[in-house]
Amino acid sequence: MNDVTHRLVPSPAGRIHLVEQGSGPLVLLVHGFPESWYSWRHQLPALAAAGYRAVALDVRGYGRSSRPGDPAAYRMRELVEDNVAVVRALGEDAAVLVGHDWGSPIAANSALLRPDVFRAVALLSVPYTPRGGPRPSxxxxxxxxxxxxxxxxxxxxxxxxxxxxxxxxxxxxxxxxxxxxxxxxxxxxxxxxxxxxxxxxxxxxxxxxxxxxxxxxxxxxxxxxxxxxxxxxxxxxxxNRYRCMDRDWEDLAPYDGAPVRQPSLFLGGSLDASTTWLSDAIAAYPATLPGLVDSQLLDGGGHFLQQERPDEVNRRLTDFLAALD
Structure with a gap:
């Protein structure tokens, strides 16, 4: 991918490595486990061609981003602040978030905690589940x-x-x-x-x-x-992201059951355990994602959706973004 720009920008973790392509409204791409910015290699050029500034980051702990030693540094609130720092470092006021796997709850919680920065959210593979219920462990x-x-x-x-x-x-x-x-x-x-x-x-x-x-x-x-x-x-x-789930449950107690109200999109794979185990969460979207524009299970899709089915994911993402604009 020779036509992308690599950058290191400051964040509460120290630094975040990101890869950028295109110009226009900012779209921030957040990966999951065990991946990196590279999992968005098919989306970067497609979003850039559609008129967007597409930015894929290495989440803290991955790749060239900082890796704090304390497991508590990987709690959700810290990752939300990393996303805000990236937006600010790029000279922008707002962004649309797209998250896959762990990136999906990171994106959803970023929209929940910082609606002043994140104007819409697209979630891939892992449905939005508001904080609630018993302790995750x-x-x-x-x-x-x-x-x-x-x-x-x-x-x-x-x-x-x-x-x-x-x-x-x-x-x-x-x-x-x-x-x-x-x-x-x-x-x-x-x-x-x-x-x-x-x-x-x-x-x-x-x-x-x-x-x-x-x-x-x-x-x-x-x-x-x-x-x-x-x-x-x-x-x-x-x-370490997995090792902070109980900490997140404690930190996010004020947001128990809270919906994400911004415009949203959900894409999952019909063969992905994440969508079958969490089918009740998808059914609850009218209450938990009241701004939902579209929710689709791609027939025969597995977990690594944006890499398994890049053309379909790119089409649905660009349609979603175009409707926002």
Whole structure:
């Protein structure tokens, strides 16, 4: 991608690395786990061609952005302030946010906490779920082994510092290849296979990953980009986002049940566990996303939607943005 501009801008974390293409109204693209700005490589040129200033960032803990050592530095309020800092550093007053995976709740909460800065939001793969209910760690503990026999839910597995790192970091490239394949439509395990979102007792998450081929959206060169970044940075910064979920639940208590009122878009994959587990959250959108313009499950889509189905995602994103303008 030789026609993009790389920048480092100041943020509360220290610095945020971003990649920019195009000019016009600002659209900020926020990735999820385990990705980087590069997961938006198909959207940057499409949005630029449609007349937008498209900016994909490395979330704190990833890539060339700062990686604070304290796990508490990865709480949601801190990430919201990073997004605000990026907008200000780019000389803008407002932006539209697009988030995928963890980037989806980061984008939604940025719109919720800072409606003065974020005028609209598009959420990919992970539905908006307002703060509420029991403490997240209690919810995940109840999911352990759900319907799968003995096993631990992956979010619970990620909680203890160093545990998942010990599994992933000896072979980052191989682990990433398996993780991407496990959640992609064309390579995910069959419905009757052990669920890759759970860890068997004394096992690893990787034990349940498919092996042997990459998903169609991921070339060897693409995998090299992702693996190269995590081999350089390690996995702790990325995993620390999972380790702040209880802190977020406490921090966001004043926003219990709060809707995001700005214009919004939701796109999910029909084969993505995120959309099936959280189907009630999608059904609640009339109350939780009262500004919803469109909500679509792309038939046969997996989790890495903007990479698996870039043309369709780009079309729906540009239609959404054009309607705003």
């Amino acid at each position: 209690e919810v995940f503990a109840r999911m352990d082994g759900a319907g799968e026999g003995p096993g631990e839910f992956y979010v619970s597995y990620f909680q203890r510092p160093g545990r998942a790192e010990a599994e992933i970091e000896p072979d980052v490239r191989g682990w990433l290849a398996g993780f991407y394949a496990a959640l992609s439509a064309d390579t995910m395990p069959a419905p009757d296979a052990p669920d890759p979102h759970f860890v068997s007792p004394d096992g690893t998450l990787r034990d349940r990953f498919p092996a042997g081929r990459l998903p169609g959206w991921l070339s060897e060169a693409d995998l090299d980009v992702y693996a190269g970044e995590f081999e350089r940075t390690g996995m702790t910064g990325a995993l």
